[in-house]
Amino acid sequence: MSTEAVSCTPLADRSPDALRAFLDEQRTAYATLQERGLRLDLTRGKPSAEQLDLAERMLSLPEGHTDRDGVDVRNYGGLEGLLELREMFAELLGVDVEQLVAGGNASLTMMHDVLVYHLMFGGVDSPRSWKDEEKVTFVCPVPGYDRHYAMLESYGIEMVTVPMLEDGPDVAAVEALVEDDPSVKGMWIVPTYANPAGSVVTQEVAARLAAMPTAAPDFRLFWDNAYALHHLTTDEAKSADIVSLASSAGNPHRPVVFASTSKITLAGAGVAFLAGSRETVRWYLSHLKFASIGPDKVNHLRHVQFFGSPDGVREHMAKHRDVLAPKFAAVDAALTAELEGLRIAEWTRPRGGYFVNLDVPDGCASRVVTLAKDAGIALTPAGASFPHGTDPRDRNIRLAPSFPVLAEVETAMAGVATCVALAAAEQLVGDVG
Numbered sequence: 001m002s003t004e005a006v007s008c009t010p011l012a013d014r015s016p017d018a019l020r021a022f023l024d025e026q027r028t029a030y031a032t033l034q035e036r037g038l039r040l041d042l043t044r045g046k047p048s049a050e051q052l053d054l055a056e057r058m059l060s061l062p063e064g065h066t067d068r069d070g071v072d073v074r075n076y077g078g079l080e081g082l083l084e085l086r087e088m089f090a091e092l093l094g095v096d097v098e099q100l101v102a103g104g105n106a107s108l109t110m111m112h113d114v115l116v117y118h119l120m121f122g123g124v125d126s127p128r129s130w131k132d133e134e135k136v137t138f139v140c141p142v143p144g145y146d147r148h149y150a151m152l153e154s155y156g157i158e159m160v161t162v163p164m165l166e167d168g169p170d171v172a173a174v175e176a177l178v179e180d181d182p183s184v185k186g187m188w189i190v191p192t193y194a195n196p197a198g199s200v201v202t203q204e205v206a207a208r209l210a211a212m213p214t215a216a217p218d219f220r221l222f223w224d225n226a227y228a229l230h231h232l233t234t235d236e237a238k239s240a241d242i243v244s245l246a247s248s249a250g251n252p253h254r255p256v257v258f259a260s261t262s263k264i265t266l267a268g269a270g271v272a273f274l275a276g277s278r279e280t281v282r283w284y285l286s287h288l289k290f291a292s293i294g295p296d297k298v299n300h301l302r303h304v305q306f307f308g309s310p311d312g313v314r315e316h317m318a319k320h321r322d323v324l325a326p327k328f329a330a331v332d333a334a335l336t337a338e339l340e341g342l343r344i345a346e347w348t349r350p351r352g353g354y355f356v357n358l359d360v361p362d363g364c365a366s367r368v369v370t371l372a373k374d375a376g377i378a379l380t381p382a383g384a385s386f387p388h389g390t391d392p393r394d395r396n397i398r399l400a401p402s403f404p405v406l407a408e409v410e411t412a413m414a415g416v417a418t419c420v421a422l423a424a425a426e427q428l429v430g431d432v433g
Contacts, residue, residue: 010343026422038376045354055265073297082300107260107272126218139187141169143385159387168201186220193227193353196398206240211249227353252277338417344424356399371419
């Protein structure tokens, strides 16, 4: 068999001698990689300095300190947030302004507060506080967002997993879990360009989630729409209208929607949003009032003046796309060039969001991450996208290419591809170095 023919043969189909030769080649390539002394980081989906610079003008805003009604935004009050900003993002998120709260800089804080309020007091339609239940369980689509799972774990909430598919969570599996078990109180979901799978929940799947019978009368969808506006192509996915769907299905309080501008403007000085039924908004504010006299309305006004309108937000996000899209293309190019013919890995080609989901052979993800670390490439820990940080198949790795500059992404991904090829060859030969 010619060298060219061997290179096109899936790795698992090669002869023992060819496998050994391939392993030797990858070990040589890996040694060369280590000699480069790299210090690259693909661990978290942070905006790059270039993206943060897009909002530099915000640091000179606001001009003036009153809202359109002449109210001084420097003072206390306005627990629900500045009306002008809520109007702008109500249009972008597809909800009525009365159903939207603008808060501080972190949607994760809002999620935590909503979870704790349910635990301590119960929700709008809860028969009792969740802490008084015998057990509280959440459905967790996997792979998913590690901070969601860490939050649940910190309060002793049990987690059951369902697969995250291209059109959203495996809705049949979700329906089976919630139908007869009253301890299943909620589900985390990133509905648009999911972290890390890039999935987009379709209107059909969202409708089933909104209408499905649940044994718990106060079942909640924690709808973390973090990437609703983070498109990587001009083919922009439209988020499912879960609030309207749930209301039409007779379950108006089921969804609590979260979003923020943390990856739109300044990550440490953005604005977080919460949306839901009017009763849910009143319930949230009735508890928040004991912890806050009002959010940072100066920052709210800064955002209003910076964007000007919903179209201003959309135009700003197109600038983010111009920065991010080449990095995601570089990830795909490196993985395709080095791994596609070997059939030892699968990865997503997302249309938006901040992550690429990489699956390697079962039992190899931890080894890939270790190899990468020893070569100076930091990756998110294997299993991070699963509850308790444990992927039962040890195959999933989340790639976050947003923060490094493009040249570093290209270098890092070529190195990651080498690590994947080496780990797969070691497993097939039975010779882990």
